Each structure stands twice: as structure tokens, then as C-alpha cells.
Amino acid sequence: MHSTIEIRNARLHNLKNVNLDIPKNKIVVITGLSGSGKSTIAMDILLKEGQRQYMESLGMITFGRTRPPVDSIVGLSPTISVDQYLLNHSPRSTVGTVTDIFTYLRVLYARIGHRNCPHCGMEVPPMGFESQAYDWQDESDESADETFPCPGCGRELPELSMAHFSFNKPEGACTTCTGLSVVRQAIVSRLIDENRSIPENAVYGWTDFHNNRNGQILQAAGRYYGFTFDITKPVKDYTPVERDLLLYGTDSPQFKRHFPGIKPPSTSAKGRFEGVITTLMRRYDEHASDAAYREKLDDLFTTQTCTDCEGTRLRPESRAVTVAGLSIDAVSRLSLKDLDAWLQSLPQQLTDQEMLFARPILDDLQERIRRLIEVGVGYLTLERSTPTISAGEARRLRLAALLGSGLTGMLYVLDEPTIGLHQRDTGRLISVLRRLRDLGNTVLVVEHDLELIKAADYLIDIGPGAGKYGGQIVAAGTPAEVAQTEGSLTGAFIAGTMTVPVPETRRKRGQSALMIKGARHFNLNNLTIEIPLGLLVAVTGVSGSGKSSLIFKILATAAHQRLNGTSEKPGDHDSITGWEYIDKVITIDQSQILRIPRSNAATYSDAFTPIREAFAATPDGKKNKATARQFSFNVPGGRCERCQGAGTLAVKMHFLPEVEVRCPACRGRRFKRETLAIKYRGYDISQVLEMTVEEALELFSDVPAIASRLQFMSDVGLGYLKLGQPATTLSGGEAQRLKLARELGRSSTGRTLYLLDEPTTGLHPADTARLLQVLQRLVDAGNSLIVIEHNLDLVKAADWVIDLGPEGGAEGGRLVAEGTPGEVAEVEESYTGQYLKTRLQQK
Known part of the structure; x- marks a missing residue:
């Protein structure tokens, strides 16, 4: 049996004939600069090949899943990914539905729920179950049409089923909002x-x-x-x-x-x-x-919010059913921590007969909730809609499910699990990963967080640079061994010989500020806070403390409503003053860019238009009377019409999802031969789209309209990104930095308010230092920059810090500390301050 996963001569993307032995049954962290090749090894080679080999072993068709360009991969296990896009983004999906906890509760309420007769008001006892051998897992989600007489008045009442407590079923959904909780x-x-x-x-x-x-x-x-x-x-x-x-x-x-x-x-x-x-x-x-x-x-x-159901999604009859005095919608509003406490109190409140039925459900429920609390999402409520869940929270929900699977001999591939996680909770996450490892699994993590890097059993540093300058193994071994490896950037940060610098001087707080009064959205506790303008302000706090509610749901929405005339209403608050100090607001979050694969880094950054114009202006272009339109893959003219410029065709598979295959007409190059015959300095338009930002910057260095836009992308750490990479494949951090690069290319009034959500997501500490220079430039121009952030390297470089907490959920939503990083570091009640103090001492 192989004790390692052996990769020989990997040549995919920028990898340069990489040979790598990855130890099994260990926590293995792959790190390196953004674009160095980490995800290529973890996601594009190990994950996809592991899944392909497993499907093939089961005799399943693997058409469209080609082997990666490697000589051999030996010792690979069945592979499961925990990536950045996991949850159902339907407005009908909630934390309760994706974790199945709400399903358990629906069974509980259908069988032992108490209700009053709507005709005579007498309490109707629970239905119970047929026998002690009854298996609750056989409970149907379909509505039962059976009725029974009320013990008080004798009138027929419907028999309760799981469907009566589902907002996705007609029997349970509010008739006004159809179970959506909101009305348009x-x-x-x-x-x-x-x-x-x-x-x-x-x-x-x-x-x-x-x-x-x-x-x-x-x-x-x-x-x-x-x-x-x-x-x-x-x-x-x-x-x-x-x-x-x-x-x-x-x-x-x-x-x-x-x-x-x-x-x-x-x-x-x-x-x-x-x-x-x-x-x-x-x-x-x-x-x-x-x-x-x-x-x-x-x-x-x-x-x-629907006024009939008050946002609960359920019919009044369903909300009237109680267990131990609480309705199912009231239970859904409890945090997972509070729900766990309520479930633990049930044995003292239920009858022996009720407990006979409830015991197996409660055991399973409490085990699921315990795992969720363990991965750091105990502040979430069951009613929380999954479109509002962050990528980091989604990943931890997935981790909790994996902990309960009991599988062994697996390869788990995790893509930056610390995203959205406060330093206080990183230790808890490391414990979860160790549990997965101790079950007999290999845990492969792509990560930049130094605490998790130091906790690895084995560390692989890819580099030395990004794009064509990366794709090599710089160091491999224990974290201590990597720290001693000359030429390893990661090793230098582990050893402390390199750090993200702190500004020599910080900007002083002036008179201009935005004052938010009486903020009450979600868990914000009637918060009144002043946010100074003209500074780099970091808003910090543990996960679920209220940061996004304050900055995005209230401030950003109110700013867009006031300055841009948008219709969305901000979260509950009394007032915001200080608008006279700003004339423009730009929100840059981690949501995906558009929803169409035709959008890419070149089109979104506005660099593709001048690139097409440059091709049309070449001697060959003029000779053939080409226009910029001919070099677009979005309109007829110069594109391949077989695939309509996509480069791929979708092949329908019976009983399986569609598979994307390379277009046989253009062979994936998107354009007609006539268009590809026109070259710019020896490169056709398809080859340019395959270039990285850094490579294209070198090619178009003397075309200001192109070079300036590409330079902004390089400045925010996207130099490794291919111009033609579909926007739908970008990570949350990449999407955010691409938005930032586009905004940098636009004129600033000097009175612009920028709101960013964890811009360091996906960045190596060395890339964070580079991004900080860009952010500081924005503020130096007179603008205001408010950043929600957990990365202490950015927090310590801020002019002002606002720390919310002290915990998440109902125990958060308060101002714990505010001031300069040094002042916040002296506040003992602040978790951020505790970790910040250590980081500032390291300099």
C-alpha cells in the first residue's frame, strides 16, 4: 500500500515538470504566491484525477474528463472537495434546509407537536406513533389527507405531516409570499x-x-x-x-x-x-x-418582509403548533448554540411516551449541531437564507457534514478554509482538520494563513513567483524545514525574517465622519457608531459579530439609495449623517462577476476593447479592412460560428450533467481562420486571450489604453490571471480584486467612499503587502476606505479600527473597541486586540 501520492512530471498550466511526493494520512498545506500553481496541483490535478479514477473504477462513463498532462499519479485516493462555492443560492434554501436540521425538526413537530382546535380552542394532543418499533426515518414528506375528530367538539382536523412544516410545500408555505419570506x-x-x-x-x-x-x-x-x-x-x-x-x-x-x-x-x-x-x-x-x-x-x-407571515415563511396553522412551548418558526430563529441548549432541555419537558419517539431524533440532531458549533458557525440561525451565507461559512457547513460521514481513506481537498474566519477561531478549525486526518484521511489544504501553515504536518511551497515565474517546488517538508529553506517566501514569513510592513506614520483622524445611529439589522444591538472619513478604516470582529450587517446591509445600501437612487432598503437603523462629505460610493464585495462564462478578465476590466482596436490597426488588419468588432467572440463576424465564440460545445449526456468539449471547428480557439491570420507582434487574438496579465502587459507596454488597465490588475495581485479566464471561475477574492482594478482605472473625485469585503482573500502575505500599497494610494488621494477584514497584516496597517463583538450572533452586535491599531490592542475584552497586540510586537 502506498504511503504517498506520487506525481511525476506534471505539466498543466504553469507547472514545469513537477515531481512531488505527498504523504498520506497527514495535514498537507500547499502554499505560495497567488498564481504560483497551488490550485493547479490541488484542484486541477489531484481533485479531478481522483474523481475521474474513482468514477472509472465504478464503471461509470468519464467522457469529457481527460487525464491531466502528467506522466503518472500513483497512490491517489477517492477525492472530495471543499471549495469556495458550495451552497444552494436559491432564496428557498436556508441553513436549516442545507444542514437537514430543519428536516429533523419537521418530523418532531409533526409527531409530538401540540396545537389547539381552531373551532373550540381545546388543546389537541400529539399524534404519537403506531408502535415502539416505529422508525421515524420512514416518515414521509408528503401530505396525509387523513383527518381525525377533535376530542373537544368532534369536528374533523387534518392529520399533521412533515409537509405542514415545510415552506417549500403548499401545505406549509405562507400563501402570500409562497414561502419566500419576502414579497416583491x-x-x-x-x-x-x-x-x-x-x-x-x-x-x-x-x-x-x-x-x-x-x-x-x-x-x-x-x-x-x-x-x-x-x-x-x-x-x-x-x-x-x-x-x-x-x-x-x-x-x-x-x-x-x-x-x-x-x-x-x-x-x-x-x-x-x-x-x-x-x-x-x-x-x-x-x-x-x-x-x-x-x-x-x-x-x-x-x-x-411578508406582513402576513412576518418573514417566517409558514402558514398560521403551522406556526400555531408547539413543542415544549415553542413554535417551529421560533426555534428557527434561535442560534445553533441556543438551539442546542433548548434540545438538551427537552427530556425534562416531554412525557415518557413523547421521549420514546423523540430520543433518536434528538440524538441525531444534537450530534449534527455539535459539529456545526465545533467548526465555528454556532452563531448562525436555521432561518438564515443561504444566499446571505459567506464563502467561508459555506465551507465550514460542508466541513461539519464531512465530520459526520465517518469515511476513511479519503483525500479531502480544501480551498482556503480560513476565509472569513477570525484568528480566534482558526485554532478550532485546525482541530477539525486534525479529526478528519485522525479518521484515516489525507487532508490537502490550499492556504495562506500562517497559523494554519505552521500547524501542517507537511508543507509544500510553490513558486518562486506567479504565472510563468512559478510552477516549481520551492520547498517541501515540515514547516520548520521550510522556514530554513533559502529562497522560500513562505519560509521567510514563517521564520519572521519577512513581515508585512506597518506604515511609518498613520493618518490623523479629522472632523469629517459618517455617524450611524441606532443600527438594529440582524444582531446589531441598537448600535451608534462614528466612522471617520479620509482614512483606511478596518472593521473587525469574530464571525457573525455584525460587520457585514453594519457596513453592507446598512451603510452601503443607504449610500447607494441616497447617491445612486437604488430601490433596495437598508437594514433597520435610525439615521446616518455626514453624507455631505462624500459624493460617490463604490461597493466591492466577493460576489461573482456577472453570471455568464463569456465575461472574462479582459472584458470586465475594459482592456479587451483597446486590445481589439490594436489588432484592427495592425498592417494585416488594415489590409483586410478588419474592424475591432471582428475580434470579438460575442458577436458574429470574426468568431467561430460553430461554437459562437465560446471555444467549447455542450454535449448532452443521458442521465448525467452536460459535458463541455472543445469545439472541433476552431479547436477551442474561438475565432475563424481569417481572424486568426491577423497578428499583433506575432500573436493572434486567441493567443493573447491565453496570456497572463503580466505577459500581456509586456506585449502591450507601449499602448497606454491597454497597459494602464493591465497594470491595475497587476497591482492588485492578479498578474497571474489569464485574460480569457471566464469570470464564473474566479474565486471570491479574485472577483473582488478584479472589481477593484476596474475602479482604479476610473477617475476618482477624491471624495469617494470605497467599501471592501476581505480584499486579502486568497493572497499570500507578500501579495497582501502589494495590495496594501494600492489601498493606501486610494486614501492618499483623499478618498475614504472601509474594509471588513480578519487579516491582521492589513488591520495593523489601518489608520483606524472598529471592533465589533464580543461574540457572534445574539452575543455580538456591540462596539467592543475603536481607535488606532495600537489603542485597540490594549483593550483586553477585544479578541482582535489580543491577536493584534502580538502581531504589532512582531512588526
């Missing part, structure tokens, strides 16, 4: 110009044809119902009847209330009209699978 409302001011009449284009989007046709229908509707609809008067002068007809149509309850008992007209000729808002809502619902179409319409809507 159209913003009338963005659909109608109240000062105009219909012939004067009062309805945005209507052409002259629509004005004439719909005007005639509205007049016919007036005649049908016995009133005159005057289309020549401004909408602001409409009567309530006319207004409801225009906005909601003849079949809507809003209009029908004016004419109860009158059947709506059957045809448009007689006056049947759908309504402007009703049409918009229908089109939005019909395009549920078309994200791009819905995104265009999003600005026409505002979302509000």
Missing part, C-alpha cells in the same frame, strides 16, 4: 411618469403602437364598466378606478373591488386589460430560469 412590489415611479398622459408616453417602455392599442383597450374597459376613461389626462389626475385599471388590470382583485359581481370582459376588444404591474410580475415569474432577464427587471422592484 413594483416601484410605480419607475414604470409610470405621473405627469404625462398615455399618448405622451406615460408608461415607460410603451411605443406609439402600445400607446394607441392599449389606449383603445382602456377606453373599451371604461365603456364596459360604465365610466369614461380619458387617456389624454396625466396619470396623476386619474381616479382610483382608472389607476387600478391601468396598473393592475381587469382581472385583478385591486380592480374587481370597485365592481363586485361584474364579470370581467372576455376579450381585449371588449376591454380586457392585464395591467402594467400585472404584466411585469407575470414576465418576471415566467423567466425564473433566466437570471440575466430577471436582473434587468430587478431595479423595477422592491422587496419587503
Whole structure:
């Protein structure tokens, strides 16, 4: 049996015939500069090949999964990944559903829940179960149509099932919001110009044809119902009847209330009209699978918490059922830590018969919750929607599930598990990884965090640089051995001979500031806080302490609403003052860039347009009368029409997901031969898209419009990124830095407020030092920069630190400390301060 995973002559991407022996049943950390080749080894070679070999061993078709360009890989185990994009981003998905904890609770409430008869008010006892041999895991999620008589009045009551407690089932979902917890409302001011009449284009989007046709229908509707609809008067002068007809149509309850008992007209000729808002809502619902179409319409809507279910997603009948005095929606609002305590109290509150059924459920539930608390997400609530979960939180939810699997002999590949994790919780994460290892597994981690790097059993440093300057094994061994390796950047940071520098002088706080009063969103505890402007401000605190709620849900949303006219409402707060000091706000978070694979680093950074213009201006381009359009893969002309410029084709597989294969016509090069024949300094357009930012910067160094944009990408640590890499494959940190690079290329007013969410994500300490220089340049230009961050190298370089906590969830949301990094480091109650003090002493 092999004690190592042996890789021989790996040549993928920038790897230079790498030979590597990775010890098994160890925690192995792969580190190095961003773009050095870490993810290529971990994700593109070990993960994909491990999964391919396992599928092949089961006799499954592996069409489309080619072997990586290596001579051999020996000793590879079945492989499981824990990467940065794991959770279902459906608005119907919650922490409770993705962890299955809510499923357990639904069984519990269906079988031992107490309720009162809606007719006589008498308490109806729990249904119990058929026999002691009853297996709760056989419980069906389908609704039971059976009824039983109320013991008080004898009237028939429905038998409760799991479906009655599911917001994804008609039996349990709130009828108003259909289980979404929020309702969409159209913003009338963005659909109608109240000062105009219909012939004067009062309805945005209507052409002259629509004005004439719909005007005639509205007049016919007036005649049908016995009133005159005057289309020549401004909408602001409409009567309530006319207004409801225009906005909601003849079949809507809003209009029908004016004419109860009158059947709506059957045809448009007689006056049947759908309504402007009703049409918009229908089109939005019909395009549920078309994200791009819905995104265009999003600005026409505002979302509000459903008033009928108060955001609980469930029907009133379901919310009325209790176990030990708590309804299932009340339990869903508890943090996982508090839920664990409540479950532990149940044996004292339930009857012996109820416990006979509840005991196995409680055992499984408590074990699942214990693992979640162990990985550091005990502050989360079951009702938390998964689209609001960060990448780091998603990864830790996945880790908790893996701990419960009991699998051995596996290779777990983790991509930066410390993202979004406070230093206080890193030790707990290391303990979790050690448990996975001690079960008999190999844990392979791509990581930059020095604490986790030092805790590795074996460390592999890739480099020495990024892109074409990387792809080699610089050092391999224990962390102590790597620390002594000359030429290893990581080793120098481990040994302390290199550190991210602290500014020699810090900017002094001035008079200008933003004052947020009475912040109450999520767990913020009526917080009033002053954020100084013209500085680099770091907002810190343990996971779940309220940082994102304060900066993004309240401040950013309020700023965009005030300065950009957006419709989204900020989180609960009393007021924000100090707007006069800023005239522009830019939010740069870790959300993915667009949702289309055609968007890439070159197009998003605006570098591709001048690149196409440069190709058109070449002698060959002029000779062939080429235009910049010919070098675009998004429009017909010069692109390959077989794959429409994608370079790949989707092949449908029976019973399996679609597989992307290289286009046989252009062989993955995206363009026609005529287009590829036009060269810029010996390179065709397809070859340029395969270049890294650094390589392209060298090629286009004398074209300012291109070089300036590429230089900004290089400055933020993206020099290794290929110009043609699809935006959908970028990590959260890469996406954020690409957004930052694009903003750097735009003119700044000197009064801009920048809001960033952990910009050091995915960065080696050496890259962090480089990024800091860029951030400091922004502030030196007079702008204000607020950064949510856990990385102490950035925090110690800030001018001002705001630390929230002291814990996450209900125990957070308070101001623990504020001031310069040195001042915060002296606050004993601050976890950030404790770790910051040590880091400042290291200098």
C-alpha cells in the first residue's frame, strides 16, 4: 500500500515538470504566491484525477474528463472537495434546509407537536406513533389527507405531516409570499411618469403602437364598466378606478373591488386589460430560469418582509403548533448554540411516551449541531437564507457534514478554509482538520494563513513567483524545514525574517465622519457608531459579530439609495449623517462577476476593447479592412460560428450533467481562420486571450489604453490571471480584486467612499503587502476606505479600527473597541486586540 501520492512530471498550466511526493494520512498545506500553481496541483490535478479514477473504477462513463498532462499519479485516493462555492443560492434554501436540521425538526413537530382546535380552542394532543418499533426515518414528506375528530367538539382536523412544516410545500408555505419570506412590489415611479398622459408616453417602455392599442383597450374597459376613461389626462389626475385599471388590470382583485359581481370582459376588444404591474410580475415569474432577464427587471422592484407571515415563511396553522412551548418558526430563529441548549432541555419537558419517539431524533440532531458549533458557525440561525451565507461559512457547513460521514481513506481537498474566519477561531478549525486526518484521511489544504501553515504536518511551497515565474517546488517538508529553506517566501514569513510592513506614520483622524445611529439589522444591538472619513478604516470582529450587517446591509445600501437612487432598503437603523462629505460610493464585495462564462478578465476590466482596436490597426488588419468588432467572440463576424465564440460545445449526456468539449471547428480557439491570420507582434487574438496579465502587459507596454488597465490588475495581485479566464471561475477574492482594478482605472473625485469585503482573500502575505500599497494610494488621494477584514497584516496597517463583538450572533452586535491599531490592542475584552497586540510586537 502506498504511503504517498506520487506525481511525476506534471505539466498543466504553469507547472514545469513537477515531481512531488505527498504523504498520506497527514495535514498537507500547499502554499505560495497567488498564481504560483497551488490550485493547479490541488484542484486541477489531484481533485479531478481522483474523481475521474474513482468514477472509472465504478464503471461509470468519464467522457469529457481527460487525464491531466502528467506522466503518472500513483497512490491517489477517492477525492472530495471543499471549495469556495458550495451552497444552494436559491432564496428557498436556508441553513436549516442545507444542514437537514430543519428536516429533523419537521418530523418532531409533526409527531409530538401540540396545537389547539381552531373551532373550540381545546388543546389537541400529539399524534404519537403506531408502535415502539416505529422508525421515524420512514416518515414521509408528503401530505396525509387523513383527518381525525377533535376530542373537544368532534369536528374533523387534518392529520399533521412533515409537509405542514415545510415552506417549500403548499401545505406549509405562507400563501402570500409562497414561502419566500419576502414579497416583491413594483416601484410605480419607475414604470409610470405621473405627469404625462398615455399618448405622451406615460408608461415607460410603451411605443406609439402600445400607446394607441392599449389606449383603445382602456377606453373599451371604461365603456364596459360604465365610466369614461380619458387617456389624454396625466396619470396623476386619474381616479382610483382608472389607476387600478391601468396598473393592475381587469382581472385583478385591486380592480374587481370597485365592481363586485361584474364579470370581467372576455376579450381585449371588449376591454380586457392585464395591467402594467400585472404584466411585469407575470414576465418576471415566467423567466425564473433566466437570471440575466430577471436582473434587468430587478431595479423595477422592491422587496419587503411578508406582513402576513412576518418573514417566517409558514402558514398560521403551522406556526400555531408547539413543542415544549415553542413554535417551529421560533426555534428557527434561535442560534445553533441556543438551539442546542433548548434540545438538551427537552427530556425534562416531554412525557415518557413523547421521549420514546423523540430520543433518536434528538440524538441525531444534537450530534449534527455539535459539529456545526465545533467548526465555528454556532452563531448562525436555521432561518438564515443561504444566499446571505459567506464563502467561508459555506465551507465550514460542508466541513461539519464531512465530520459526520465517518469515511476513511479519503483525500479531502480544501480551498482556503480560513476565509472569513477570525484568528480566534482558526485554532478550532485546525482541530477539525486534525479529526478528519485522525479518521484515516489525507487532508490537502490550499492556504495562506500562517497559523494554519505552521500547524501542517507537511508543507509544500510553490513558486518562486506567479504565472510563468512559478510552477516549481520551492520547498517541501515540515514547516520548520521550510522556514530554513533559502529562497522560500513562505519560509521567510514563517521564520519572521519577512513581515508585512506597518506604515511609518498613520493618518490623523479629522472632523469629517459618517455617524450611524441606532443600527438594529440582524444582531446589531441598537448600535451608534462614528466612522471617520479620509482614512483606511478596518472593521473587525469574530464571525457573525455584525460587520457585514453594519457596513453592507446598512451603510452601503443607504449610500447607494441616497447617491445612486437604488430601490433596495437598508437594514433597520435610525439615521446616518455626514453624507455631505462624500459624493460617490463604490461597493466591492466577493460576489461573482456577472453570471455568464463569456465575461472574462479582459472584458470586465475594459482592456479587451483597446486590445481589439490594436489588432484592427495592425498592417494585416488594415489590409483586410478588419474592424475591432471582428475580434470579438460575442458577436458574429470574426468568431467561430460553430461554437459562437465560446471555444467549447455542450454535449448532452443521458442521465448525467452536460459535458463541455472543445469545439472541433476552431479547436477551442474561438475565432475563424481569417481572424486568426491577423497578428499583433506575432500573436493572434486567441493567443493573447491565453496570456497572463503580466505577459500581456509586456506585449502591450507601449499602448497606454491597454497597459494602464493591465497594470491595475497587476497591482492588485492578479498578474497571474489569464485574460480569457471566464469570470464564473474566479474565486471570491479574485472577483473582488478584479472589481477593484476596474475602479482604479476610473477617475476618482477624491471624495469617494470605497467599501471592501476581505480584499486579502486568497493572497499570500507578500501579495497582501502589494495590495496594501494600492489601498493606501486610494486614501492618499483623499478618498475614504472601509474594509471588513480578519487579516491582521492589513488591520495593523489601518489608520483606524472598529471592533465589533464580543461574540457572534445574539452575543455580538456591540462596539467592543475603536481607535488606532495600537489603542485597540490594549483593550483586553477585544479578541482582535489580543491577536493584534502580538502581531504589532512582531512588526
